[in-house]
Amino acid sequence: MCGIIGYIGEENAKSILINGLKKLEYRGYDSAGISVVNNKSLITLRKKGRISELEKCEDINDLEGNRGIAHTRWATHGAPNELNAHPHVDCSGKISVVHNGIIENHSALKKVLEQEGHKIKSDTDSEIIVHLIEKFYSGSLEDAMAKTVKCLTGAFGIAAIHSDEDNIVIAKKGSPLVIGISNKGMFVASDVAAILDYTKKVIYLNDNELAVIMKDHYVVSDINGEQVDKIVDEITWSVQEIEKGGFDHFMLKEIYDQPKALENCLRGRVKDGKIKLSIDFPPNDIERIVIVACGTSWHAALVGKYLLENITNIPVEVDYASEFRYRNPLVNERDVVIVISQSGETADSLAAIKEAKKKGAKTIGIVNVVGSTITREVDSGIYIHAGPEIGVASTKAFTCQIVALALLGLYLKQERGLSVDQKIIEALYELPEKSKKILESSKEIEMIAKEFVNSKNFLFLGRGINFPTALEGALKLKEISYIHAEGYPAAEMKHGPIALIDEEMPVFFVATDSENFKKIVGNMEEVKTRGGKIITLTDQKDDTVESLSEHVIYVPKTIEILSPILNTIPTQLFAYHVSNLMGLDVDKPRNLAKSVTVE
Ligand code: F6R
Numbered sequence: 340m341c342g343i344i345g346y347i348g349e350e351n352a353k354s355i356l357i358n359g360l361k362k363l364e365y366r367g368y369d370s371a372g373i374s375v376v377n378n379k380s381l382i383t384l385r386k387k388g389r390i391s392e393l394e395k396c397e398d399i400n401d402l403e404g405n406r407g408i409a410h411t412r413w414a415t416h417g418a419p420n421e422l423n424a425h426p427h428v429d430c431s432g433k434i435s436v437v438h439n440g441i442i443e444n445h446s447a448l449k450k451v452l453e454q455e456g457h458k459i460k461s462d463t464d465s466e467i468i469v470h471l472i473e474k475f476y477s478g479s480l481e482d483a484m485a486k487t488v489k490c491l492t493g494a495f496g497i498a499a500i501h502s503d504e505d506n507i508v509i510a511k512k513g514s515p516l517v518i519g520i521s522n523k524g525m526f527v528a529s530d531v532a533a534i535l536d537y538t539k540k541v542i543y544l545n546d547n548e549l550a551v552i553m554k555d556h557y558v559v560s561d562i563n564g565e566q567v568d569k570i571v572d573e574i575t576w577s578v579q580e581i582e583k584g585g586f587d588h589f590m591l592k593e594i595y596d597q598p599k600a601l602e603n604c605l606r607g608r609v610k611d612g613k614i615k616l617s618i619d620f621p622p623n624d625i626e627r628i629v630i631v632a633c634g635t636s637w638h639a640a641l642v643g644k645y646l647l648e649n650i651t652n653i654p655v656e657v658d659y660a661s662e663f664r665y666r667n668p669l670v671n672e673r674d675v676v677i678v679i680s681q682s683g684e685t686a687d688s689l690a691a692i693k694e695a696k697k698k699g700a701k702t703i704g705i706v707n708v709v710g711s712t713i714t715r716e717v718d719s720g721i722y723i724h725a726g727p728e729i730g731v732a733s734t735k736a737f738t739c740q741i742v743a744l745a746l747l748g749l750y751l752k753q754e755r756g757l758s759v760d761q762k763i764i765e766a767l768y769e770l771p772e773k774s775k776k777i778l779e780s781s782k783e784i785e786m787i788a789k790e791f792v793n794s795k796n797f798l799f800l801g802r803g804i805n806f807p808t809a810l811e812g813a814l815k816l817k818e819i820s821y822i823h824a825e826g827y828p829a830a831e832m833k834h835g836p837i838a839l840i841d842e843e844m845p846v847f848f849v850a851t852d853s854e855n856f857k858k859i860v861g862n863m864e865e866v867k868t869r870g871g872k873i874i875t876l877t878d879q880k881d882d883t884v885e886s887l888s889e890h891v892i893y894v895p896k897t898i899e900i901l902s903p904i905l906n907t908i909p910t911q912l913f914a915y916h917v918s919n920l921m922g923l924d925v926d927k928p929r930n931l932a933k934s935v936t937v938e
Pocket residue numbers: 633634635636637679680681682683684685688731732733734814815818933934935
């Protein structure tokens with residue numbers, strides 16, 4: 340959510356900043372801006388729309404200098420227009436600020452600042468930051484930033500420059516910021532993707548830390564000015580991984596990444612029939628598992644409930660992270676709270692896990708992005724190793740999250756002294772090959788998608804562990820094609836949604852092998868009788884299914900508890916093709932951003 344990049348060094352800052360912004364565009368894309376300092380004078384350019392609009396400006400050629408900051412915005416306060424775009428500049432024209440997060444007390448601060456004579460031009464919560472820095476500035480940007488952040492309530496990742504100084508000053512609370520180190524200069528970014536072209540050496544800032552970055556060194560301190568020693572981490576992702584690699588869209592590439600991603604997620608995690616995870620508390624103490632997450636990760640959590648209860652016999656509850664944190668949840672030290680998050684930065688998920696920790700629960704993170712804030716908050720973690728996910732719609736992270744949940748279930752069982760079903764392990768290791776097979780049906784799914792590009796509504800139905808698959812299929816379709824889609828448990832249809840069925844309502848059934856298979860065929864009959872068009876995803880050769888369905892998509896068989904992993908892939912392809920055939924921006928659907936760091 341919003342992307343920040345800053346550079347100070349020997350090189351031309353503009354090209355580095357624009358390149359970084361392009362890598363960050365998936366975090367927000369309603370407006371963008373850049374400030375560069377040249378000979379002690381600050382030049383700022385802002386534009387509504389994508390980075391390409393900023394690049395088209397004639398004035399961009401005036402941006403010469405070796406120090407600057409830039410921003411791509413996902414609007415929270417104030418419409419997406421040029422006025423509200425970052426960077427924001429103070430009244431003196433010397434200070435420039437970019438901000439990611441939300442300043443909750445901005446109205447009160449604005450009132451005071453205006454009374455003191457500051458001219459606040461935008462409708463954003465962020466602009467007050469630059470005016471506060473201006474107010475406190477008396478020769479040191481660092482001191483002014485320290486005073487400013489003490490006035491702020493809310494979440495922030497801030498980068499600021501002053502035309503008279505030779506540094507970038509940053510501060511963090513609740514929104515991610517990293518410093519990148521290279522022999523050609525220093526970087527700051529909200530996301531390592533922005534700086535991967537230049538360096539793999541990074542320092543993750545913690546909450547309430549502030550840093551002064553100069554062209555060849557940096558100093559990090561806490562909110563009270565005490566210097567903090569930081570560890571330099573090495574990023575393992577490669578530049579190629581954040582490129583499209585010949586695919587038209589990141590989403591398609593990431594769907595096709597799945598065989599490799601699943602393989603990487605499993606790599607080294609089973610040795611001689613034993614599950615190897617680093618969960619550092621005694622599994623025998625666990626009385627209940629609670630899983631918290633948002634969006635697609637929440638759907639993985641729902642699959643996790645079926646999966647973990649089936650494997651471990653431990654009761655599992657699933658909660659939206661945003662609901663969990665605000666309702667005084669009843670958890671204690673005998674509970675394990677698992678948080679699932681691709682980005683590891685989702686504000687609600689982070690707050691939920693903090694709440695669980697406060698109440699004494701043990702915490703586990705299932706996360707993709709190494710070094711992200713959630714990974715540093717939890718007691719133990721399982722990285723899913725899916726590789727960078729740039730497409731706003733989550734794909735490979737979802738399937739890998741379910742693999743991680745299966746491994747965790749097997750591990751808990753094993754550590755409780757119970758024997759682990761080797762058949763599940765075998766089935767897990769067959770998934771990469773089977774997922775490859777599914778990708779071969781992409782063309783066929785595209786042909787099916789063609790028929791549905793004019794649909795206004797869609798229903799996705801599944802039962803048991805594939806009810807969440809239906810929810811995820813519906814979410815994928817609605818978020819990138821803007822076709823209204825609902826996921827429902829197939830058996831619930833007759834308690835309401837069946838009223839919607841007519842010739843205009845296509846229904847996507849997830850109907851792979853289970854003891855409910857015959858029942859779901861019964862649900863298809865109910866839809867067909869009412870004129871609904873049916874697409875069925877199945878691993879069964881069944882005459883009735885074929886006769887009831889307009890289209891049948893076949894997937895390889897796996898054991899039922901792992902079936903959502905394979906079943907989800909055709910639903911991802913279906914959503915992708917519908918959106919692409921409609922000519923929409925698949926990777927950057929309207930109103931969305933990849934990582935939601937505001938509450
Ligand atoms: C949907 C999607 C979102 C995310 C949600 C949580 O395709 O990507 O629903 O799943 O915003 O994000 P993470 O997993 O990063 O916590």
